[in-house]
Each structure stands twice: as C-alpha cells, then as structure tokens.
Amino acid sequence: MTGTLRVVGVGPGDPELMTVRAVKVIQQSDVICVPTGKEGGSSLALSIAAKAVNLDGKEVIEAYFPMKKTKQQGTKSAEARKRGSATVPKTSGFTNIRTSSLVDDGELDQKWNETVQAILSKLEKGNDVVFLTLGDPTIYSTFFYLYDRLKEALPDLHIEIIPGVSSINAAAARASVSLGLANEKIALLPANYMEDLKDTLTVFDTVVLMKVSKVWSEIMHLLTEMNIVDKAVFISRATMEDEQVIHDIRDVRQDEINYFSLVIVRK
Amino acid sequence: MTGTLRVVGVGPGDPELMTVRAVKVIQQSDVICVPTGKEGGSSLALSIAAKAVNLDGKEVIEAYFPMKKTKQQGTKSAEARKRGSATVPKTSGFTNIRTSSLVDDGELDQKWNETVQAILSKLEKGNDVVFLTLGDPTIYSTFFYLYDRLKEALPDLHIEIIPGVSSINAAAARASVSLGLANEKIALLPANYMEDLKDTLTVFDTVVLMKVSKVWSEIMHLLTEMNIVDKAVFISRATMEDEQVIHDIRDVRQDEINYFSLVIVRK
Numbered sequence: 316m317t318g319t320l321r322v323v324g325v326g327p328g329d330p331e332l333m334t335v336r337a338v339k340v341i342q343q344s345d346v347i348c349v350p351t352g353k354e355g356g357s358s359l360a361l362s363i364a365a366k367a368v369n370l371d372g373k374e375v376i377e378a379y380f381p382m383k384k385t386k387q388q389g390t391k392s393a394e395a396r397k398r399g400s401a402t403v404p405k406t407s408g409f410t411n412i413r414t415s416s417l418v419d420d421g422e423l424d425q426k427w428n429e430t431v432q433a434i435l436s437k438l439e440k441g442n443d444v445v446f447l448t449l450g451d452p453t454i455y456s457t458f459f460y461l462y463d464r465l466k467e468a469l470p471d472l473h474i475e476i477i478p479g480v481s482s483i484n485a486a487a488a489r490a491s492v493s494l495g496l497a498n499e500k501i502a503l504l505p506a507n508y509m510e511d512l513k514d515t516l517t518v519f520d521t522v523v524l525m526k527v528s529k530v531w532s533e534i535m536h537l538l539t540e541m542n543i544v545d546k547a548v549f550i551s552r553a554t555m556e557d558e559q560v561i562h563d564i565r566d567v568r569q570d571e572i573n574y575f576s577l578v579i580v581r582k
Numbered sequence: 583m584t585g586t587l588r589v590v591g592v593g594p595g596d597p598e599l600m601t602v603r604a605v606k607v608i609q610q611s612d613v614i615c616v617p618t619g620k621e622g623g624s625s626l627a628l629s630i631a632a633k634a635v636n637l638d639g640k641e642v643i644e645a646y647f648p649m650k651k652t653k654q655q656g657t658k659s660a661e662a663r664k665r666g667s668a669t670v671p672k673t674s675g676f677t678n679i680r681t682s683s684l685v686d687d688g689e690l691d692q693k694w695n696e697t698v699q700a701i702l703s704k705l706e707k708g709n710d711v712v713f714l715t716l717g718d719p720t721i722y723s724t725f726f727y728l729y730d731r732l733k734e735a736l737p738d739l740h741i742e743i744i745p746g747v748s749s750i751n752a753a754a755a756r757a758s759v760s761l762g763l764a765n766e767k768i769a770l771l772p773a774n775y776m777e778d779l780k781d782t783l784t785v786f787d788t789v790v791l792m793k794v795s796k797v798w799s800e801i802m803h804l805l806t807e808m809n810i811v812d813k814a815v816f817i818s819r820a821t822m823e824d825e826q827v828i829h830d831i832r833d834v835r836q837d838e839i840n841y842f843s844l845v846i847v848r849k
Contacts, residue, residue, distance in 0.1 A: 324747075324751075326601070327745070329603070330602075331601065331602045331603035331606070332601050332602070332603055332744075332745065333601065333602055334593070334598065334599050334600065334601055334602070334747060335597075335598045335599070335600055335601070335602060335605060335634065336596070336598035336599055338602060339598070367602065451747070451748075451751040451755075452755060453751050453754035453755050453759065453760050453761045454751060454761055454762060455762050455763060455764070455766075456760070456763075459760035459763055460763070462758070462760075474758065476755040476756070476758060477599075477755065478594070478599065478747045478748075478751045478752045478754075478755040478821075479747060479751070480591075480601060480718070480745045480746060480747055481718075481745075481748065481751055484591075484718040484720050484721060484745045484746075484748055485745045487720035487745075488718075488719060488720055488743040488744065488745040489743075491729070491741065491743060492720065493720055493723070493726035493729075494720045494721055495721060495722050495770065495772065496722060496723075496726055496727070497722070497772070498772050498773045498774050498793075499722075499772065500769065500770065500771050500772070500775070501769070501770040502767065502768070502769050502770075502786070503762065503767065503768040503769075503770075504767050505762065505764070505765050505766065505767070506765040507765050508767070511785065514785075515785075518778065518781075518782075519769070526765075554745075
C-alpha cells in the first residue's frame with residue numbers, strides 16, 4: 316500500500332512552537348524529506364524537528380533547492396499558479412537560506428525531479444514520508460514547487476498539509492504587536508516592493524516587509540518621508556536563540572540584517 | 583510574587599494543531615481567561631483547549647466582548663495603534679462569533695475594565711493566567727484591546743504572547759493552496775474592502791477575503807468581471823469538524839456562509 320505524504324510546518328524556530336500533530340506525524344514517519352539550500356548542507360527545519368523528536372533510525376532525504384536569481388516569472392498553468400507550483404521553473408527566490416547560486420532551469424528541473432522520484436520511491440514501498448518546512452507550509456514554502464509534479468506522477472497520492480506557526484505571526488508576537496484588529500487590512504511584501512510601497516503603506520493598516528536587507532536605506536528614507544519610522548519594529552530570527560527585536564528601527568545595523576529579518580509597519 | 587500572563591493561540595480548531603507550548607502553559611496555569619461574545623456563553627477557544635488539556639480544577643474567567651457595529655475609528659495614541667490596542671474603544675468588529683449587539687462605548691469600557699481587574703487580581707495573588715485566543719494572537723485577536731490597559735495598570739507586568747496556527751494558514755493548507763511563493767505579495771482583507779478590491783486584486787498575487795457573507799454577490803460580480811472566479815477557493819471552519827472546502831466558488835450557497843468562511847484568490 317502506498318504511504319502517505321505529509322507536509323509539516325515546524326514553526327518559526329522554538330521547537331515548542333511545533334504543533335502536537337507535527338510532533339506526532341514526524342515520530343510516526345519512516346522518512347523525512349527536508350529542503351536544503353546547499354547540496355549536503357544541513358536543514359534548519361530538520362534541526363528544529365530534531366529538538367522535539369528522536370530522529371534516530373529515520374531516513375533523511377535532503378532536497379536541494381538551489382537559489383535562482385532571475386526575476387522573470389515563468390508561464391504556468393492556471394491550476395499550477397493557484398496551487399503555487401511552477402511547472403516551468405522560472406520563478407525566483409527559492410528559500411536557500413545560506414547561499415545563492417545562479418543555476419540554469421535544467422539544473423533546477425533535474426533537482427526537483429530527483430526529489431520527486433526519491434519521495435515517490437519511498438511512498439511506493441509503503442513508507443510514510445514527511446516533508447518539513449520552516450514556519451507554515453502555505454507561506455513562502457518551497458514545497459509548492461513540488462506539489463503538481465508529485466500529483467502528476469501519482470494522481471491518487473493523498474498529500475496532507477499540516478499548518479504551522481508562521482514566522483510572521485511569531486515575529487509579531489515577540490514584538491508584542493498586533494498585525495491587525497477588526498476591519499484592518501494587512502499586506503505581506505516579501506521583496507521587490509519599493510516601486511509601490513508608498514501606496515501600500517497608504518492603503519493598508521499593517522505592512523510586513525520581508526527581505527529588507529538590500530533595500531534598507533530606501534525603506535528608511537520612505538518611512539522617514541512619510542513620518543512613520545516610529546510605527547515600525549524590526550524583528551530578526553523570531554523565537555530562535557539569537558532573536559533580535561528592535562523597537563526603534565534607526566538602531567538597526569544594516570550589516571546585521573539577515574534572511575530572517577522583517578519589519579512590521581503598523582500605522 | 584506576581585504571576586505571569588500568557589496569551590496563547592490555540593490554533594484554528596483541530597486540538598492537535600495547538601503548539602506543544604500552548605498545551606504546556608495551559609496545563610501549568612491556574613486560571614484561564616477566555617473571550618466570549620455573549621455573556622455566559624461558551625468559548626470556542628476554551629472548547630479546543632479542553633480537548634487537549636484536562637481543565638478540571640482550573641478557574642475560568644469569561645471575558646465578555648460585545649460586538650460593536652460602528653465603523654468609526656477612535657483616536658488612539660501612536661503606541662496604542664502600534665500595539666493594536668484601542669485606548670478609545672471606538673473600533674469595530676470584536677470577535678463575537680455567534681451574536682452581535684449594538685453597545686455603547688460605556689458598556690465596552692466597563693466590560694474591558696472588569697476583565698482587566700479580574701486578570702490582575704489573579705496575577706497579584708501569584709496565579710499564572712492564560713488568555714486563550716482562537717488561531718494566532720496577533721491576527722485579529724481581541725486580546726490587543728486589553729494589552730495597554732493591563733500594562734497601564736501594572737507597568738512591570740510581563741506578558742508573554744505565544745503564537746499559534748492562524749486560521750488563514752490552516753484554510754490554505756486544507757485547500758492545498760500556497761498563499762505566496764518567492765516574491766509574491768499577499769493581502770489580507772477582513773471587511774469593508776469592496777471599494778478598492780479591484781486595485782488590490784490587480785497589485786497582489788494572493789488576496790484573502792474574510793467576512794465575505796454580506797458582500798458575497800459583489801465579490802462574485804467583481805471576480806467574474808475580472809475573469810478570475812476560477813482562481814478563488816472558499817474555505818469555511820478550516821480543521822473543524824464541519825469544515826467545508828469548495829474549489830468552485832459558484833457552488834457556494836450564500837446562506838451557508840458563516841463567520842469562519844474565507845475566500846483565497848490566487849492569481
């Protein structure tokens with residue numbers, strides 16, 4: 316009998332912020348598939364799971380997702396776009412958290428196919444597989460790049476997606492900031508937002524800015540111009556051991572901003 | 583010694599989607615404070631917690647938050663706005679999930695103060711208190727209406743906010759839809775969005791529409807006009823026993839839409 320694939324959000328970093336269900340399904344699964352930015356590199360999601368669950372004896376498949384720097388969007392089917400899966404792998408920004416390398420689509424294609432085949436091979440042997448994602452699987456997780464490929468290869472495959480605590484909610488909690496109340500509007504902007512950030516800041520009550528490092532001076536300039544610097548808070552690596560919460564973002568040192576840094580602007 | 587106040591997100595409904603930490607702190611606390619829409623009514627957050635933790639012997643404070651129908655925003659201090667707490671209680675839409683009643687500000691003020699006093703009285707006796715919220719505390723939770731009042735009354739009070747799985751992430755997971763990938767922009771719109779929904783749908787890759795019931799025909803009209811009805815999915819009561827996921831939103835019956843219904847439009 317074919318095994319079950321479960322996609323599990325392990326939360327933002329603190330292993331106690333894994334859900335009871337995440338812990339249980341990782342315990343019960345024979346095979347763990349984890350995304351990693353660098354071939355052979357270790358996975359942050361795996362290290363979180365390892366703090367909550369004894370992983371001895373479990374097989375670990377490392378899925379290598381090289382970062383791709385192009386900004387072009389590929390052409391995708393309506394269904395693929397909806398699910399978030401790139402059938403033509405031209406979308407950018409795979410979550411390689413430590414390194415980036417320019418790769419051609421052929422390499423990405425090959426890596427994805429290798430991961431799909433590795434997962435399917437285990438499922439077909441009757442093993443249950445968990446695919447770990449940092450935070451929540453539906454928020455900027457690489458898993459959705461695999462979804463359609465898996466379903467195409469094995470149409471009857473049941474994929475259970477188990478939600479987790481998103482790093483965005485964790486960041487807001489650590490900064491004691493509400494993301495929204497009552498009828499307030501919230502925008503999440505991961506990158507490439509400078510061209511229309513002013514409009515978004517005007518219309519939305521709360522704006523979460525991710526990938527702030529490269530545009531830090533532009534962000535500071537705009538918030539200063541709009542007189543809302545005091546309404547922003549900076550959070551880095553929320554709930555991890557080296558977490559930073561900086562309520563006056565003028566104190567943020569640009570060289571310390573990392574991939575897990577975000578700014579919440581709440582007007 | 584003063585007790586600790588912990589604000590705990592209990593997740594979207596399935597008790598297994600509570601975090602390990604949520605279960606632990608509820609177990610360890612003497613007093614549980616839960617929001618309820620109707621005085622004396624039961625709390626959904628409490629019923630979720632009760633499925634995961636034995637609550638026998640714990641004291642339960644029901645915090646009555648009447649729903650207020652006005653759309654005016656009150657004037658708030660910059661700090662209060664940032665935290666999301668209303669010092670002048672004129673914001674609308676408190677999460678009364680079963681009923682709504684028009685109340686004057688005086689009644690709201692009095693109810694909030696009663697809750698603050700009840701919590702402080704327990705903390706000052708040395709009891710640890712947990713304040714339960716459905717989903718995640720930073721996403722549209724009534725708790726932030728209390729935050730500043732509590733800090734004002736007891737400036738040294740340490741309030742720990744423990745993030746949870748948001749119902750938005752849970753809904754996306756149950757519908758197998760990514761909310762965002764790579765550099766995509768996400769908008770969360772709880773209500774009153776019809777006037778600029780077309781612009782938002784144009785600029786953002788994913789738009790989550792909440793409180794869809796009253797504007798259902800307008801939503802259907804706009805999505806049809808924009809030729810994106812097929813890119814929307816309807817989810818109601820995600821991970822609860824009577825969950826509904828409707829991939830063709832033309833099949834949604836307006837009279838079945840409830841407070842926990844949302845639509846994810848992913849272009």
